[in-house]
Amino acid sequence: MIPRSAEPIRVAAVDLGATSGRVMACRVGARTLHLEQLHRFPNGAVPVHGDLYWDVLGIHREVLTGIREVARTGRLHGIGIDSWAVDYGLLDCDDRLLANPRSHRDPRTDGVPAQVRKTVTDTELYDVTGLQQLPFNTVYQLVSEIGSPALEAAERMLLLPDLLSFWLTGQAGAERTNASTTGLYDVRTREWAIDLAKRLGLPWAILPQLRDPGSVVGPLLPEVGEYVGLADVPVIAVGSHDTASAVVGVPAGEESFAFISSGTWSLVGLELETPVLSEEARAADFTNEGGVDDTIRFLKNVMGLWVLSESVRTWADKRLTDASLPALLAAAVDAPALRTVVDINDPRLLTPGDMPTRIQDLAREAGEPIPRTPVAITRTILDSLALAYRRNIRLAASLAGRDVDVVHLVGGGSQNSLLCQLTADALGVPVLAGPAEAAALGNGLVQARALGADLPDLAAMRALIRRTHDVRPFLPRPRSAPNSGDWEAAAARVSR
Template sequence: MSVLAFDLGASSGRALIGEIQGDQLVIEEIHRFSNDPVQVGNRLHWDILRLYHEIKQGIVKAKWRGEELDSIAIDSWAVDFGLLDASGELLCNPYHYRDHHTNGVMEEVHAQLGKQKIFAQTGIQFLPFNTIYQLVAMKNAQASVLSSADALLMIPDLLRYFLTGERKSEFTNATTTQLFNPTTMDWDDDLLKALDLPVHLFGEVVQPGTVVGTLHEAVCQELDVPATPVIATTEHDTAAAVAGVPAHDQDFAYLSCGTWSLMGTEVDTPVLNEQALEWNFTNEGGVGDTYRLLKNIMGLWIVQECKRAWEKEGAKLSYTELMEQAKGAPAFQAFIDPDDLQFLNPSHMPKQIEQYCQQTNQQTPQTKGHMIRIVLESLALKYRFVLERTEQLSHKHFSGLHVVGGGINNTLLCQFTANAIARPVWAGPTEASGIGNVVVQYIALGKLKDIHEARALIRRSIPIQTYEPRETATWHQAYETFCDMIKVKYTMSDYG
């Protein structure tokens, strides 16, 4: 039994073949491709048709290998979407969440409805690019595509529709829109009507692990492949990554680390209290009737953008070289708050970091290694900050932290994180989203009983590296300084 998983990230996508051989899960990448946003005038778009082309190439490569696929599924990032007209045609290329058309819209919506109402009805954190604000921005601009639209599909739903012709919305990604009500388990018509957004755009929501159709006849003829089942897996890539966490315990903390960092835990019911609202935590749908109580952290995007800016200036440095320079740079010379919105999409990230240090009366970094060290230390300290708040909101205590995703290849950040939280970090797997996608397909096909059996399979199959904490007293002192810098009162109750 072989399944094909497409895992689409903000900068690249990959196709993975998953097989269960004996008591082991075997994963093999068969296709990798870039995911490059395209600037057209003032608008930043996803190249959705290119992504669909690459998905078809992945299916063809599976055929060339002689694979007889039992199913196919897609996961991707959240919040972005495509609009279809009444005949099923795509009306325009989807906007990229880093596009500026939502500037100021979140504040406008909050003034109209109030943050308390929105959070009480959706449980979702407030980020300026959430689907709700993208739609209001389009309405404000009197975008003709919105008035012409007959259906809205999130990115993996849209690509799945291209493959099958079936329009279904998957639960884990639907919850990220800030338009889904976890109490009624349906789209929140009250919010949609209050914002004068078209209710008819939002269709049936299915749970992760639902077989939604088979490859369309036209796709089968084009690619010369059989009518393979297509499954709505955990289609939000973070939900897929959490499904791929090899945790022993039912209560565990995770960090999905990549371009974005997402930290949290699984809970049975959404946490919708005033404290969660004040701390801007989110309750996104998960697998197995759970919710992911978590918080977004800006992540390695800041490092990636520093490297990109330096390369445009002629400096050719690998990530390995940058990390070596950071390792040798002086410790705790300055801090940034990775979640400050000035780091969301600046024109020149290194200059933005220098400006932030000047604004906060800190020493500006003198070398590239020094700057990268500031970013990595600040990320590790922010991880501790969010981990402790996750414990308070969930009423749980975690003995360590599971870190998954491409960020585990940054061994310096993994060690800094263990130091900062004063607990072990268990790093792996790298391809957690793809693995989560695969095991949910196997659950849907009846090959695995549930997510607990799936995680046990992952533990047996994927090597995990443990980072033990070091220099915890020094890091604890740095944490106090960090909290002062981001103007949050530090209390001993937050520590242990």
């Protein structure tokens, strides 16, 4: 199963996002780390009678298509899948999917956190899980299903990457970095929080056996291997929460760093050895998620570029032909700095809809100048996002007792030069942007190590990224620089 020749290890890195999915060929050698995108497909929640579902069988079909394409173009040694967190499928006693998984943006968890709070207080929940108490966490989704036919019939719950791996191999389990996002995982013991599940009336027996990133899930089922043209190729459990893979892909050296995984969501925080479970961390809504090699990702979920992409979609629906994203970003560079700032984490920005109108409403309520044009709204979103990065990196560092010398900004947002520069200006420390494909790189590196590559730890993986991938530095500009803005005053306006 493990390659013994000197040739580079070549794996399929399946990187699934909530808006699109990609299957990449990742080639890893002693001084080689190369990604090639061989299949991309659109993704998104499907609305049905007011509910939001994932077309998970369609995703599975696209994953098979991508793996087949990677196999067609060269020898393949392994397959790994990462995706967004918290969403799951329920299987019956015959391991058949009971229903399409719901999206975390589905409204069924409205009011559920308050319901849970009557049985388990926020402090108790945080002390066990260390998790930011977001309304779409798996624990709240499951509580919303208590008494439903699906949950009554369920024999097994599989998070989405584990469900897809199960369909490839027939082997069920839960990879720890993703399990740590559920609200049902004990961050200290690194096991399921069975007592917590029992207190909430959840059928704890549906929680599958846990496995570490880098463990072998199993070989492809014969029928899968025949379909994709492979035999005896293992599926490897990577950091299946895409942020866990993305943090592996941060090209950090010896410096004390913070990370921003910037995409549809922004995950902003620090990599630590132990969780921070103080009352101050809970009150600040910080989360302690499991990372690769027993690290802790101490972070905050911050609204991401979803707000901008939804705005662009709204303008496209209104046929504003000058509102393409490249044109907006180019014009926003010269728009007045920090003219309007809003709380980019306002829950009204969570669900699909007319985002520009919501931004204007938030500005009006805050007594800020109302942005009237697509360019002004774009600049408002990016300024406000940089302010959120500033606030939460500084808070994370304070709560963890750490200094931050540099910020590594990875993911799709690293290609947004204006956002990177604004983040450096807001924080007053250098921002190193890239790689954009950090999650796929982390996915591929964990697979390669499991398959015999000489990558003993995260430092070795990150050193390989630094040798093979360029990053773009953004240095903070002085306040006197043209259009750089007064970030201290803007931060005070948002917090008032």
